[in-house]
Amino acid sequence: MFKIGCHLSTEGGYLSMGKRILSIGGNTFQYFTKNPKGGRVNKVPDMNDVAALYELIKSEGMTMPLAHAPYTYNPASKDEAVRNYSRDSMRGELEFLENLPGSLYNFHPGCHVQQGVEVGVDFIADMLNHVLWEGMQTTVLLETMAGKGTEIGRSFEELKMIIDRVDPAFREYLGVCFDTCHTSDAGYDVIGDFDGVLKEFDRVIGIDRLRAIHLNDSMNVPSSHKDRHAKIGEGNIGIDAITKIINHPMISDRPFYLETPNELDGYEREIALLKEKRI
Ligand code: FE
Ligand code: FE
Ligand code: ZN
Numbered sequence: 419m420f421k422i423g424c425h426l427s428t429e430g431g432y433l434s435m436g437k438r439i440l441s442i443g444g445n446t447f448q449y450f451t452k453n454p455k456g457g458r459v460n461k462v463p464d465m466n467d468v469a470a471l472y473e474l475i476k477s478e479g480m481t482m483p484l485a486h487a488p489y490t491y492n493p494a495s496k497d498e499a500v501r502n503y504s505r506d507s508m509r510g511e512l513e514f515l516e517n518l519p520g521s522l523y524n525f526h527p528g529c530h531v532q533q534g535v536e537v538g539v540d541f542i543a544d545m546l547n548h549v550l551w552e553g554m555q556t557t558v559l560l561e562t563m564a565g566k567g568t569e570i571g572r573s574f575e576e577l578k579m580i581i582d583r584v585d586p587a588f589r590e591y592l593g594v595c596f597d598t599c600h601t602s603d604a605g606y607d608v609i610g611d612f613d614g615v616l617k618e619f620d621r622v623i624g625i626d627r628l629r630a631i632h633l634n635d636s637m638n639v640p641s642s643h644k645d646r647h648a649k650i651g652e653g654n655i656g657i658d659a660i661t662k663i664i665n666h667p668m669i670s671d672r673p674f675y676l677e678t679p680n681e682l683d684g685y686e687r688e689i690a691l692l693k694e695k696r697i
Contacts, residue, residue: 419445420445420664420670420674420692420693420696421445421446421481421671421672421673421674422444422445422446422673422674422676422689422692422693423439423444423445423446423447423448423481423483423673423674423675423676423689424439424442424444424447424448424675424676424677424678424680424685424688424689425447425448425449425486425675425676425677426438426439426447426448426449427449428449428450431463431464431467432463432464432467432468432470432471433467433470433471433474435447435449435471435483436471436474436475436478436480437474438682439480440474440478440480442682442685442686442689443686443689443690443693444685444689445478445479445480445481446480446481446482446483446484446673446675447483447484447675448483448484448485448486448524448675448677449483449484449485449486450485450486450487450488451485451486451487451488451511451523452488452507452511463514465517468517468518469517471518472517472518481673482518482519482520482521482522483518483521483522484521484522484523484524484559484595484630484673484675485511485515485521485522485523485524486523486524486525487507487508487511487523487524487525487526488507489526491503491504491507491508491525491526491528492504492528492529493505493508493525493527493528493541493542493545493546494527494528494529494530494531494533494537494538494539494541494542494570495528495529495531495541496530496531496532496533496537501541501545504528504545505545505548505549508525508545508549509548509549511523512549512550512554512556512558515555515556516554516555516556519555519556520555520556521555521556521557522556522557522559522593522595522629522630522673523556523557523558523559524558524559524560524561524595524630525558525559525560525561526561526563526569526571527542527560527561527563527569527570527571527576527577527580528541528542528569528570529567529568529569529570530568530570531567531568532568535570535576535579538568538570539570539576539579539580539583540583542570542580543580543583543584544583546558546580546584546588546592547584547585547588550584550585550588550591550592551588552587552588554591556591557591557592557593557629558591558592558593559592559593559594559595559629559630560577560580560581560592560593560594560595561594561595561597561600561632562574562577562594562595562596562597562600562601562604563597563600563604563645564597564599564600564603564604564642564643564644564645565603565604565605565643566643566644566645572604572605572643573604574618574619574622574623575622577594577623578622578623581623581627592627593627593628593629593630594619594623594627594628594629595629595630595631595632596619596628596630596631596632596669597631597632597634597677598631598632598633598634598635598636598655598660598663599632599634599635599636599645599646599647599648599653599655599677600632600634600645601615602636602640602654602655603636603638603640603641603642603643603644603645604641604643605640605641605643606618606640607640608640608655608659608663609640609654609655609656609659610659612659612662612663612666613662613666616628616666616668616669620668625668625669628669628672629672630672630673630674630675631663631669631672631673631674631675632675632677633650633660633663633664633674633675633676633677633678633692634647634648634650634653634655634676634677634678635647635648635649635650635651635652635653635654635655635656635660635678636648636653636654636655637653637654638654639654640654647677647678647679648678648679649678649679649680649684649688650676650678650688650691650692651691657691657695660692660695661695664692664695664696665695665696665697674692676688676689
């Protein structure tokens, strides 16, 4: 089965997102756990609504959704208050996700801001050692980053450093979300040699850790370190490379999530196009 969906607004609640993705031809979706730019008040979710979404997912044979952490978290910050806020919020979200067992949860590893990669990586691994627990039902994903500013996760090696510093008992709950725009912007040859990029991922991290794909075209050229998503086929990656990505045998069973600059109708068209291109 082609597991395909897009980022959805949480407006209307949980069941509403499940119905919305089905209505545009998808079978999984991504959503922000909170307002992505922050905001202090986290609306208390209606547990009946959450349960209704879970029922729908099961009855329709959908793939469990991917919850995306807000951009305000920076587990690599030199400010202890920011680190603690990121840790405590993430732990709360992961506890909540036990109500949607089998969920994926994705976060940006963070920015080290002048402290250096080593220090940042230690802080991130330390946070993971506090928010993960044995027996949890969610898989937590580190996202591949474009390398804007001091972002950690610009290379597979940096993600591997984090994973290696997490308690071995918790590593089974860890994976990577491969963002096609970010990895191209970071300098990997996603356009010309996606097969080679995946082999490199496998060599450095292990392909089993790759649990989800953010499927985006890029407004910028490879190695730009910019992170500007484009619509499918309208950026530098292009539809030919994207067709290879969704059909690559090493990852074709993973869920693909669009984060392209679109409203719902645009996503509907992209999902239809990708289904056409899927072998
Ligand atoms: Fe992201
Ligand atoms: Fe992404
Ligand atoms: Zn991005």
